[in-house]
Amino acid sequence: ETAKYLNTSENLVFRKGGNLYALNRAKASSREGLILCEGYMDVISLHQAGFDNAVATLGTALTPEQARLMRRFAESVTVCYDSDSAGRKATSRALDILSAAGLNVKVVTVTGGKDPDELMRTENGREVFERLLKSSSNSVDYSLDEVKRKYNLDMESEKVACVREMTELLAKIYSPVERAVYTDKIAQDMGIDR
Numbered sequence: 001e002t003a004k005y006l007n008t009s010e011n012l013v014f015r016k017g018g019n020l021y022a023l024n025r026a027k028a029s030s031r032e033g034l035i036l037c038e039g040y041m042d043v044i045s046l047h048q049a050g051f052d053n054a055v056a057t058l059g060t061a062l063t064p065e066q067a068r069l070m071r072r073f074a075e076s077v078t079v080c081y082d083s084d085s086a087g088r089k090a091t092s093r094a095l096d097i098l099s100a101a102g103l104n105v106k107v108v109t110v111t112g113g114k115d116p117d118e119l120m121r122t123e124n125g126r127e128v129f130e131r132l133l134k135s136s137s138n139s140v141d142y143s144l145d146e147v148k149r150k151y152n153l154d155m156e157s158e159k160v161a162c163v164r165e166m167t168e169l170l171a172k173i174y175s176p177v178e179r180a181v182y183t184d185k186i187a188q189d190m191g192i193d194r
Contacts (some may be wrong), residue, residue: 007059017063020070021056022047029053033076035108035133036062036094037116038087042080045120051129054080054116062094067101076104078136082115092146095139107142108132140182143169153190163190 010016020026022043026034031053037043039056046054053074057066070077079094081087091107098105110119110132119125137145144166151162166186173179187194 016058016060018065018069019058020066021058023055023069023073026053026055027073032074033078033104034070034074035078035080036070036098038081038090039115039117042116045117046129049120049126049129051133061090062097064097064101067097067103070098071101071103074103076106078106078108078133080108080110080116083109083111087115088146092143095143099139105139106136107139108136109142140169140173140178144182144186159190163192 007016008014021040025047029052031051033053035046035051035054037046037054037056043054043056046052055070057063077098079091079098081091081094095105095107108129110116110129114122116129119129122128147162147165147169150165151158153159153162163186170179170182170186173182183194
């Protein structure tokens, strides 16, 4: 009575970490890339609304094997996990895994505590989600915003800690051009010298 659905345990025939829910349909979609959701109900609702490129992990955290599987069928993935704290943590973990698989990654955040399933049930859900997809942030912008969210930037010590954590993110960026662009952006946002 408390769960939307129940997951079976892994066995010799079924390996959760090696499969994606609805990939069989999403790989035939005419939409660009894939949309990665947390749950089955999110995927079902998105497919019903015409976003037939949505997939979900099978009740487990995203694995490198699943990311490689996505890379076989798409060059880009838009992560659309729940906007609660657990969803944000899962998003941050997924970004590293997806990027390591060579995927271009964006993030859509469904605001107001709603997940994609709940959003699709609202009057303008489809249009709102389409707008969210078009304005989605890339993985670096999302990660930098998540770092800023943790700190009180009115306090100097917190600002220093925030910039230190942001520079750790910058160090992971392979492209020197991209790293330079984000260095300038952080310097401007934080009011510090490059």
